[in-house]
Amino acid sequence: MTTETILRVTGLRKQFGPVKALDGVSLEVRAGEIHSLLGENGAGKSTTIKCITGAYKADAGEVLLDGVAISPQSPREAEQLGIGTVYQEVNLLPNLSVVENIALGRMKTGFLGRIDWKHSRVRAKAALDKLGVSIDLDEKLSALPVALQQMVALARALDVDSKVLILDEPTASLDEKEVESLFQVMNRLRESGIGIVFITHFLEQVFRMSDRMTILRNGKYVATREAKGLSREALLQDMLGKAFEEMQGRPGNLNTFSEGLSGKENRLVVNGLGAPGKIKRLDLKLKPGEVVGLAGLLGSGRTECARLVFGIDGATGGSIELDGKAIRQGHPRTSIDEGIMLASEDRKTEGIFPNLTVRENMVVALQTRRGFFKPISKEEGDRIARKYIDAFKIKTSGPEAKISELSGGNQQKVLLARWLAAEPKALILDEPTRGIDIGARAEIEKLIESLSREGLSILMISSEMDEEVRCCHRVLILRDREVIGELSGDDVSESEIVKLIAAHA
Amino acid sequence: MSTVSKRNWRENPLIWPTAGLALVVAFNLFFGAEFFSISIQDGHLYGNLVDILSQGARVMLLSLGMTLVIATGGVDLSVGAVMAIAGALVAALVERAGLGFFVAFPAAMAVSMLLGVFNGSLVVFARIQPIIATLILMVAGRGVAQLITTSDVIIFEDPVLEFMGQGYLLGIPFSLWLVAAIFVGMVLLIRKTAIGLLIEAVGDNENASRFSGINASQLKLIVYGVCGLLAGLAGVLEAASLSAADPIKSGELRELDAIFAVVIGGTALTGGRFLLLGSILGAILLQALTVTLYNVGVPAAVAPVPKAIVIVAVCLLQAPRFRTQISKIVGLRRGK
Numbered sequence: 100m101t102t103e104t105i106l107r108v109t110g111l112r113k114q115f116g117p118v119k120a121l122d123g124v125s126l127e128v129r130a131g132e133i134h135s136l137l138g139e140n141g142a143g144k145s146t147t148i149k150c151i152t153g154a155y156k157a158d159a160g161e162v163l164l165d166g167v168a169i170s171p172q173s174p175r176e177a178e179q180l181g182i183g184t185v186y187q188e189v190n191l192l193p194n195l196s197v198v199e200n201i202a203l204g205r206m207k208t209g210f211l212g213r214i215d216w217k218h219s220r221v222r223a224k225a226a227l228d229k230l231g232v233s234i235d236l237d238e239k240l241s242a243l244p245v246a247l248q249q250m251v252a253l254a255r256a257l258d259v260d261s262k263v264l265i266l267d268e269p270t271a272s273l274d275e276k277e278v279e280s281l282f283q284v285m286n287r288l289r290e291s292g293i294g295i296v297f298i299t300h301f302l303e304q305v306f307r308m309s310d311r312m313t314i315l316r317n318g319k320y321v322a323t324r325e326a327k328g329l330s331r332e333a334l335l336q337d338m339l340g341k342a343f344e345e346m347q348g349r350p351g352n353l354n355t356f357s358e359g360l361s362g363k364e365n366r367l368v369v370n371g372l373g374a375p376g377k378i379k380r381l382d383l384k385l386k387p388g389e390v391v392g393l394a395g396l397l398g399s400g401r402t403e404c405a406r407l408v409f410g411i412d413g414a415t416g417g418s419i420e421l422d423g424k425a426i427r428q429g430h431p432r433t434s435i436d437e438g439i440m441l442a443s444e445d446r447k448t449e450g451i452f453p454n455l456t457v458r459e460n461m462v463v464a465l466q467t468r469r470g471f472f473k474p475i476s477k478e479e480g481d482r483i484a485r486k487y488i489d490a491f492k493i494k495t496s497g498p499e500a501k502i503s504e505l506s507g508g509n510q511q512k513v514l515l516a517r518w519l520a521a522e523p524k525a526l527i528l529d530e531p532t533r534g535i536d537i538g539a540r541a542e543i544e545k546l547i548e549s550l551s552r553e554g555l556s557i558l559m560i561s562s563e564m565d566e567e568v569r570c571c572h573r574v575l576i577l578r579d580r581e582v583i584g585e586l587s588g589d590d591v592s593e594s595e596i597v598k599l600i601a602a603h604a
Numbered sequence: 605m606s607t608v609s610k611r612n613w614r615e616n617p618l619i620w621p622t623a624g625l626a627l628v629v630a631f632n633l634f635f636g637a638e639f640f641s642i643s644i645q646d647g648h649l650y651g652n653l654v655d656i657l658s659q660g661a662r663v664m665l666l667s668l669g670m671t672l673v674i675a676t677g678g679v680d681l682s683v684g685a686v687m688a689i690a691g692a693l694v695a696a697l698v699e700r701a702g703l704g705f706f707v708a709f710p711a712a713m714a715v716s717m718l719l720g721v722f723n724g725s726l727v728v729f730a731r732i733q734p735i736i737a738t739l740i741l742m743v744a745g746r747g748v749a750q751l752i753t754t755s756d757v758i759i760f761e762d763p764v765l766e767f768m769g770q771g772y773l774l775g776i777p778f779s780l781w782l783v784a785a786i787f788v789g790m791v792l793l794i795r796k797t798a799i800g801l802l803i804e805a806v807g808d809n810e811n812a813s814r815f816s817g818i819n820a821s822q823l824k825l826i827v828y829g830v831c832g833l834l835a836g837l838a839g840v841l842e843a844a845s846l847s848a849a850d851p852i853k854s855g856e857l858r859e860l861d862a863i864f865a866v867v868i869g870g871t872a873l874t875g876g877r878f879l880l881l882g883s884i885l886g887a888i889l890l891q892a893l894t895v896t897l898y899n900v901g902v903p904a905a906v907a908p909v910p911k912a913i914v915i916v917a918v919c920l921l922q923a924p925r926f927r928t929q930i931s932k933i934v935g936l937r938r939g940k
Contacts, residue, residue, distance in 0.1 A: 411814065411815060431815060431817050432818075432819060434817075435816075436817070441815065448809070448811050448812070449811055449815050450812055451812060452808040452809050452812060452813075452876075453808060454804075454808050454876045454877055455801075455804060455805065455876075455877075459801055459805075463805055466801060467802070467818050468817070470798075471797050471798050471799055471802070472798075473798070474795075474796060474797050474798040474801075475798065517816070
């Protein structure tokens with residue numbers, strides 16, 4: 100293996116408004132290596148890639164390809180320079196043929212712009228051969244399985260003499276067999292001397308495939324590590340930004356509360372819930388007032404669990420019981436009627452009604468629970484809204500303000516109020532503190548505690564492990580879409596969670 | 605406080621159709637005083653203003669249904685064709701099948717509603733974009749209407765239909781009473797049930813509405829059904845006012861009037877918030893424009909041009925971006 104550096108990125112900076120997305124990111128990729136780019140949500144992986152390929156213009160920093168400074172104005176130009184990129188979502192044209200997809204935008208043209216298809220076919224064939232796959236060039240793209248579509252995307256990225264290939268979560272939509280064949284192709288490309296930048300959330304794949312890895316956190320460069328001999332603990336510490344010693348234990352009162360639960364009947368029982376590509380198997384028991392956390396890295400299947408339990412996605416197997424009664428799955432409406440509710444992580448697309456008022460946003464779930472013909476009068480809605488505005492200290496000009504005029508944290512509180520107003524028995528909170536300031540975070544944590552004391556069962560998901568440690572009586576640990584362990588009592592601590600995530604399967 | 609009320613005044617979407625109407629009225633004050641003359645003959649009110657309202661009755665009905673459809677983020681292009689079908693059906697049943705009004709009318713209403721539900725099913729179950737889904741019936745519906753009338757205009761005589769289309773009650777055209785009753789009924793329905801909130805939620809963020817447990821499919825079926833029903837009623841009114849059902853001319857291009865009325869009335873085509881009263885005002889504005897242009901002597905063939913100009917003006921005034929641009933320019937002039 101050569102050790103010649105083919106792509107060198109130094110001091111990359113990029114700011115969006117007041118937000119520093121990248122703050123001095125560096126990356127060095129050698130020819131003939133697979134180099135993983137790692138980091139949690141918001142670490143800056145995608146932004147880094149976009150700055151390298153010219154999709155974004157970096158505010159500062161340098162990109163050297165083969166020792167020559169480049170500043171491509173578009174991904175297309177980057178491709179011509181030798182940096183090919185394949186994105187998570189296959190962004191090809193489904194109704195065109197394989198050869199058209201590979202050749203599009205770079206076709207050799209002759210007299211009066213006539214396209215030289217012969218030439219395009221030869222080059223497409225060569226690119227596919229390089230990958231070691233054979234696909235009928237005239238097949239319509241949409242007729243191919245996703246994995247082969249991905250190969251076409253790869254062939255497109257490789258059509259020119261690529262030196263660097265960037266793979267942004269290429270395995271996310273593939274099954275195990277498909278992942279294997281992608282890995283074979285990656286190995287083949289590595290041997291041919293291409294430098295591969297590999298982005299994935301699956302730690303198994305990172306350790307299996309990469310030679311080295313660069314870790315980013317909050318837009319900053321953390322470290323570059325050799326994969327050989329690197330412990331998972333060390334990697335997680337880099338990613339999460341905490342040494343084990345700094346990781347917090349938990350408040351003692353959580354344990355005493357848990358002890359009081361032992362005699363009570365289960366509120367929510369989830370048995371063997373699963374769906375391919377989402378989560379392998381989820382077993383879960385929640386007692387009244389119990390707060391259980393789902394911990395794991397991004398992509399470990401936390402949100403998928405929440406969506407399956409709530410019924411927004413359909414499960415292929417398993418059962419859900421609430422207070423001993425079986426719940427029909429796959430129907431959010433039924434879940435809400437029975438008292439299982441989900442405050443989604445995606446406030447904007449799955450939460451707020453931007454043009455409706457604070458009051459309307461708060462009562463909508465209660466209204467669906469009551470049904471068409473028992474409307475919540477404006478007066479009653481107003482009472483509900485004022486109650487929660489006071490209780491949660493929501494900053495708004497009043498119940499009739501448009502919710503989109505509120506800050507993110509206050510919108511989040513309105514959404515919490517929406518679910519609490521609908522009187523849930525079991526509430527799933529997916530990233531309840533994402534994108535809100537520290538003060539509001541502390542308030543929401545306090546709120547979770549008081550809800551728990553009132554007997555509400557809560558399933559909580561948070562990327563901030565310390566938050567789960569402070570709030571949850573028990574924590575289930577997920578890795579690669581599977582529950583791999585459980586912590587309770589004094590064992591609930593950030594370091595234990597990290598150890599479990601890091602442990603080999 | 606004064607700044608707040610000023611803002612509310614500007615943000616009230618009803619202000620724009622009202623302003624448009626005021627403009628038309630002002631224009632008529634200068635150019636056509638006959639616009640305002642109202643006379644009483646045989647105990648009935650006559651005059652341009654009455655005409656505007658009674659002629660506008662059908663578009664008002666269409667726009668009420670259209671408002672709900674647009675609020676869910678859809679659109680219904682087939683209302684004109686449904687008008688033709690309903691008119692043709694009533695005429696055929698009364699005149700050719702010899703059935704009485706009380707059989708013919710409910711039958712026509714039921715068919716109209718089913719046609720609406722058919723539109724809704726295409727949108728909900730087949731997931732066809734509303735504009736395409738309803739285009740199907742817009743085109744095919746004319747054919748159906750011609751099949752019903754066997755391509756002719758059916759002239760009919762029925763005392764009840766005649767009263768519906770041409771009769772007066774307490775000096776005011778019956779069709780206006782009908783529209784008023786439906787409008788009040790719909791407002792009550794929306795106030796007294798939660799359907800208004802749920803429709804607005806679906807139109808504002810359909811994905812979030814799913815998370816809130818709202819059955820968007822069911823709502824859409826209802827809304828398209830109501831839209832079809834009201835279109836059918838408008839069609840029967842039109843046929844009744846002429847004592848004739850014309851499968852080709854009836855309701856022709858009325859879908860566009862209805863959509864304009866809704867948009868002028870302050871309901872955004874993107875869905876969400878809707879205003880039934882705004883749509884009524886929009887429909888009146890459209891009709892007032894038509895009558896005014898006619899009075900001034902603009903040939904019928906040219907009339908759509910000035911109409912279009914007014915519609916564009918009202919829509920621009922509604923657009924926040926355009927308003928900020930204008931206020932910037934005005935502000936510059938004032939030297940601020």
